[in-house]
Amino acid sequence: xxxxxxxxxxxxxxxxxxxxxxxxxxxxxxxxxxxxxxxxxxxxxxxxxxxxxxxxxxxxxxxxxxxxxxxxxxxxxxxxxxxxxxxxxxxxxxxxxxxxxxxxxxxxxxxxxxxxxxxxxxxxxxxxxxxxxxxxxxxxxxxxxxxxxxxxxxxxxxxxxxxxxxxxxxxxxxxxxxxxxxxxxxxxxxxxxxxxxxxxxxxxxxxxxxxxxxxxxxxxxxxxxxxxxxxxxxxxxx
Amino acid sequence: xxxxxxxxxxxxxxxxxxxxxxxxxxxxxxxxxxxxxxxxxxxxxxxxxxxxxxxxxxxxxxxxxxxxxxxxxxxxxxxxxxxxxxxxxxxxxxxxxxxxxxxxxxxxxxxxxxxxxxxxxxxxxxxxxxxxxxxxxxxxxxxxxxxxxxxxxxxxxxxxxxxxxxxxxxxxxxxxxxxxxxxxxxxxxxxxxxxxx
Numbered sequence: 001x002x003x004x005x006x007x008x009x010x011x012x013x014x015x016x017x018x019x020x021x022x023x024x025x026x027x028x029x030x031x032x033x034x035x036x037x038x039x040x041x042x043x044x045x046x047x048x049x050x051x052x053x054x055x056x057x058x059x060x061x062x063x064x065x066x067x068x069x070x071x072x073x074x075x076x077x078x079x080x081x082x083x084x085x086x087x088x089x090x091x092x093x094x095x096x097x098x099x100x101x102x103x104x105x106x107x108x109x110x111x112x113x114x115x116x117x118x119x120x121x122x123x124x125x126x127x128x129x130x131x132x133x134x135x136x137x138x139x140x141x142x143x144x145x146x147x148x149x150x151x152x153x154x155x156x157x158x159x160x161x162x163x164x165x166x167x168x169x170x171x172x173x174x175x176x177x178x179x180x181x182x183x184x185x186x187x188x189x190x191x192x193x194x195x196x197x198x199x200x201x202x203x204x205x206x207x208x209x210x211x212x213x214x215x216x217x218x219x220x221x222x223x224x225x226x227x228x229x230x231x232x233x234x235x236x237x238x
Numbered sequence: 239x240x241x242x243x244x245x246x247x248x249x250x251x252x253x254x255x256x257x258x259x260x261x262x263x264x265x266x267x268x269x270x271x272x273x274x275x276x277x278x279x280x281x282x283x284x285x286x287x288x289x290x291x292x293x294x295x296x297x298x299x300x301x302x303x304x305x306x307x308x309x310x311x312x313x314x315x316x317x318x319x320x321x322x323x324x325x326x327x328x329x330x331x332x333x334x335x336x337x338x339x340x341x342x343x344x345x346x347x348x349x350x351x352x353x354x355x356x357x358x359x360x361x362x363x364x365x366x367x368x369x370x371x372x373x374x375x376x377x378x379x380x381x382x383x384x385x386x387x388x389x390x391x392x393x394x395x396x397x398x399x400x401x402x403x404x405x406x407x408x409x410x411x412x413x414x415x416x417x418x419x420x421x422x423x424x425x426x427x428x429x430x431x432x433x434x435x
Contacts, residue, residue, distance in 0.1 A: 011351070017256060044414075046419050046421070047421055049424040053351060075422055075423065078422070078423050080426065083384060084387075086391040086392055089384065090350050090388070092350075093350020093351050094350065096351055097351050100351075232350075233353060236350055236354075237355060238356060238392050
């Protein structure tokens, strides 16, 4: 029987049949993996609790024709604090949604996997940093090759006078660039965004209330524009 | 393809959850071979359920009257309300015979990943009940999943400032199960919620 070992972070799951669930995981080597967890919705299931979203698990899978079946699961990291706090669970939902949108099946996703693991670990470690989700989105954009230009003009490459931002042009623009649809930015915002993009998620710079909300707004619109889809979890008002 | 009337029934049955083409065929041919009166009774049960059943005006349980039998029962304690995701969950809790309050059916759970927010659930209707019925405690009996936990956390954040006690169903080991089969997340919660004997 074709059994294989893998590991992954559970992105989401949906009910399947009477008591089964199809679980979607992100594996570092195989990208998104869909697998059936049999009987997992029953209260006596052996591994139901291990296959909830945000859990990093080690798996044994039986390879099927269409879907693999999970035969064993052990938890590598459960990030329990994330599930116990509303703000953190919503932030984790955004991280997982974006990673789900930018990864494919049967395609190595080591960078996306490591980013998601770092994001969940940062959320689990303590209270949510106000800029954590924005920093995560900027890094996710980098992973898929759509990182915004923040330290150079997206049009001409100049480093000074970055006063505007254009979604279509791909980031900050200098005052001499005349791309249509560019909007004026608060002075210093591109520098603030660049610092977030370059920082370790576990050690983000101290947040600045003046820039924080705008940083999130610009990052969200940029990602949504380039992925051509809205981030549903960010629309939840809790 | 079967003759049109048979194929039509197969197509309709295969739209039901958990029923594939093969099962639908088996059911359709079963219906073909039963007494005509039995087939008529089955059809009547489906149509009359759809015509007569509606949602309780107070708790959104399924009922065939303005309010469900639980909401009409004067022996029920209006100060305690058990909040569930689906109407089917009420039956499960009623079977325990441990709860004598009323219910509130949310119609789902908050799911950040699916983009289901509180405004898509019957949460404002629950808030409206608090003063009207003098609710003192809300028991969040949503599923022990990320979505259910998120919904319970949201209810706590929303309702505690209103002076309502918000509690959550305990998570732990199933009665009759083996300890060595328990997953570490469930076992961890069972330890955290241990009871003094």
